[in-house]
Amino acid sequence: MPLSPLRLRLLVISLLTVSFLGALDHTVVSTSLATVAGELGALQLMSWVVVGYTLASTVLLPVLGKLGDVLGARRIFLGSLAVFLAASLACGFAQNITWLIAARVLQGMSSAGLQLMSQTIIARVTTQRERPRYMAIIGAAFPIAILIGPVLGGAITDNWGWQWVFWINIPVGAAALGLALTAVPHLERGPAPRHFDVAGAAVFTMSLVALVLAVTWAAERTAGPAAAAAFAVSAAGFVFFFVIERRAPEPIVPLDFFANRTIAAGAALSAIIGVGLFSITAYLPTYFQMAYQTTATVSGLVPIATVFGMLIGNLLTGWLASRTGRYRIFPIIGTSLGAAGLFVMALLPAGLPLWVPMIVMGTVGMGTGAFMSLIVAVVQGAAPASQTGTITATINLVRQVGSTVATAVIGGAIGFGVAAMLPAGLDASTLTPHLVHGVAPEVQTQVAQIYSSVFTPVFIALAAAYAVGIIAAVLLPHGRLSDEPVPAPLTTSETLSA
Known part of the structure; x- marks a missing residue:
């Protein structure tokens, strides 16, 4: 039987909250970057605080999507939220730029799980007719985060310090986690795969990382040979990935979807x-x-x-x-x-x-x-x-x-x-x-x-x-x-x- 109206409302509130946190962390950091780079003494690596987050949240999408089907969306959602909170704590305690970038990569990986599983859970507990309304509410997190993220990040940095740009996630995320433990239902899981597509996941990740690096370096106009090499690696990787997915018994990205x-x-x-x-x-x-x-x-x-x-x-x-x-x-x-x-x-x-x-x-x-x-x-x-x-x-x-x-x-x-x-x-x-x-x-x-x-x-x-x-x-x-x-x-x- 479907969820009760009250439980569905609590579920939407929980999913909207964590989706907003994930989207906000993509925008709120922008106005604090100069302060972060200055205090940690690494201006030349400043862009990787953003690039690392974006790259990690992109390359993990197909892997987490498949895991959500196999292990259950609830498990991946709650696990991603717990990792996101831990990574936010680690970002605030960063003592150098390498530590911060590593924590941001972990944040990006978990943010991908929050975004994906929020949409997946809504799809599993609503009819097709109900779904657009609730999906629009969850999707509102992204434009709202774009609107208020830079202003909020600047205000927090000026008044509390850049560490609180990350630490502010902890109380809000912990409340959302407590609500999610009650509101997110246990959903039917798909059959366990006989062969998880490890080769496809690895090649896809490598190819996408190479592509993101290539376009990033190409935009800088100072790393021409490196950008060309990365483009070549990416192109070869995606060709290889296509071959793997055509032959894999349970591909991570089923190409027959597109038929x-x-x-x-x-x-x-x-x-x-x-x-x-x-x-x-x-x-x-x-x-x-x-x-x-x-x-x-x-x-x-x-x-x-x-x-x-x-x-x-x-x-x-x-x-x-x-x-x-x-x-x-x-x-x-x-x-x-x-x-x-x-x-x-x-x-x-x-x-x-x-x-x-x-x-x-x-x-x-x-x-x-x-x-x-x-x-x-x-x-x-x-x-x-x-x-x-x-x-x-x-x-x-x-x-x-x-x-x-x-x-x-x-x-x-x-x-x-x-x-x-x-x-x-x-x-x-x-x-x-x-x-x-x-x-x-x-x-x-x-x-x-x-x-x-x-x-x-x-x-x-x-x-x-x-x-x-x-x-x-x-x-x-x-x-x-x-x-x-x-x-x-x-x-x-x-x-x-x-």
């Missing part, structure tokens, strides 16, 4: 979210500081508008899809809004009032939110119940890989484009908004035109990515979300006797 039209279209839509929006958000403040000559504080209003639109679109379509049972129309509308909005951004002349691009990017965010969580819920319904964790991991994986690769490509394109067009006397390696705002007005205008011309093809390319998303959305099969009940969660005694 299903719903799953294939859903994976494409998920990748487009990472490529089309997540990749550009980090560069928007720089664009508006240079092209619109705003302050750093004011330039953050456009990303805030984007994320706020994403939050509204996510919650609204989740509610509508659960209420009506219809789902196909929302990705079609969402990708169309994204494509139109990014194309308009390419046409906007620099110097317009800032509220204009805020509205445009808010529309892009709302369009993206319209299918951000919904597509996960739809794809979960297309896979066997015994492989819910695996398919959830796959959908999240393509999104994160798309975001990582596109972010590096866009960063490289902007860096090369600006450096090639700057007037004499300005050095791209030392160019800052503060420096530009202090030069002659005609030079400021010239720099603004340069940034506008460099970003225009970027916006057009991202609009094209969303246009591909329109095709993927149209290819989703017609249908309605099912009201059929899910299998009953096992009781504790049943689990022990199983």
